[in-house]
Amino acid sequence: METVDAVVMSGPGRPLERRSFAAPRAEAGGAVLEMVASEVCGTDVHQHHGHLAGVPYPVIPGHVSVGRVLETGGPLLDLEGQPIAAGRLVSFYDVFRICGKCWHCLVAKAGTRCPSRRVYGITTSADEGLLGGWAERIELKPGVRVLPLPEGVEVEDFMGGGCGLPTGFHAVERAGISLGDTVVVQGSGPVGLSALAFAQLAGALRVLVVGAPAARLEAARRLGAEDTIDVLEATDPAARVRFVRERTGGRGADVVIEASGNPQAVVEGLEMVRDAGRYVVVGQYTDAGDAALNPHRHLNRNHVTLLGCWGYEYTHLHRATQMLARHKSRFPFRSLISREYRLAQAGEALADMERLAVVKALIRP
Ligand SMILES: [Zn+2]
Ligand SMILES: [Zn+2]
Numbered sequence: 001m002e003t004v005d006a007v008v009m010s011g012p013g014r015p016l017e018r019r020s021f022a023a024p025r026a027e028a029g030g031a032v033l034e035m036v037a038s039e040v041c042g043t044d045v046h047q048h049h050g051h052l053a054g055v056p057y058p059v060i061p062g063h064v065s066v067g068r069v070l071e072t073g074g075p076l077l078d079l080e081g082q083p084i085a086a087g088r089l090v091s092f093y094d095v096f097r098i099c100g101k102c103w104h105c106l107v108a109k110a111g112t113r114c115p116s117r118r119v120y121g122i123t124t125s126a127d128e129g130l131l132g133g134w135a136e137r138i139e140l141k142p143g144v145r146v147l148p149l150p151e152g153v154e155v156e157d158f159m160g161g162g163c164g165l166p167t168g169f170h171a172v173e174r175a176g177i178s179l180g181d182t183v184v185v186q187g188s189g190p191v192g193l194s195a196l197a198f199a200q201l202a203g204a205l206r207v208l209v210v211g212a213p214a215a216r217l218e219a220a221r222r223l224g225a226e227d228t229i230d231v232l233e234a235t236d237p238a239a240r241v242r243f244v245r246e247r248t249g250g251r252g253a254d255v256v257i258e259a260s261g262n263p264q265a266v267v268e269g270l271e272m273v274r275d276a277g278r279y280v281v282v283g284q285y286t287d288a289g290d291a292a293l294n295p296h297r298h299l300n301r302n303h304v305t306l307l308g309c310w311g312y313e314y315t316h317l318h319r320a321t322q323m324l325a326r327h328k329s330r331f332p333f334r335s336l337i338s339r340e341y342r343l344a345q346a347g348e349a350l351a352d353m354e355r356l357a358v359v360k361a362l363i364r365p
Helices: 042-048 155-161 164-175 190-201 214-222 237-246 263-272 295-300 314-327 343-354
Strands: 003-008 017-022 031-040 065-072 089-092 137-140 146-148 182-186 206-211 227-230 253-258 273-281 305-308 337-342 360-364
Touching (some): 065 137, 155 164, 155 337, 182 263, 190 214, 343 360
Parallel strands (some): 206 227
Antiparallel strands (some): 003 017, 065 089, 089 146
């Protein structure tokens, strides 16, 4: 029997394991990919610490990936109705089984909150098959939305942004940026860096980035940040608020996007936004604790619009990828890839991501 290898996270805090699986065959309406590149992101680190609710360990991590189509279960079409043949380089929407018929889907129109929703590498168990990217092959279930990489977009261009691309894109869409706005992005990981790029395409006059460490802030400047402040150097939150206010006539930024993962950043960000400005929280993907707001000062009196942003829909992945194809020379996401690791080095990749030694880390078979 032909077998393929995958890396399995068997439980919180447990060392990663290498396991062999029977080589999958494509189900009707599905496909099997030969993995080309997957990513390591902050989510994988949280998952390894058991900070994500509802993870059905053992899991094969890796939610956003690129692969080559090995086999399809019958004709597989892209959204334009064009066939996706074996050999094609594709990514896919890592979320599947959004049901389209529940209260969340039909009444609230909040597909990212559909209770049936599953996510590759996060809410899929290794007992169900190769449903994560840290594997030699990936099984695409029927109904998984396959996205061929557009003409001119190479694996590294796409994976340099990875899951940050659609997440940052969604946050920018939520932010409703107007032409000429000054935007602050809190956090300089892949989500923050993607939000920085898309905010400029959405018409921001300038974007300021509050983050760390230095290599990530350098990347922010490469992607067009007008100015950056390092939270490891400017350790006083008041100094960081001053940094923003000094650059906005004392008023604060029109839009602030939080992509840091630190609950205290939300309080700080509400000090950075101008009266009647907009604030989007996208970085609190795991429950990292509470933060105390002053409802009078932070919300009511300053007349701010405060928005949450959970996950992303296929539309965000699709449009973010199209925008990347058009603007990749201006926004060189591939330059964010600090290092590539083989499957056998996945543990090392996870440790490097945790101590922020890398901006983006790729896993290769
Ligand atoms: Zn639903
Ligand atoms: Zn991710």
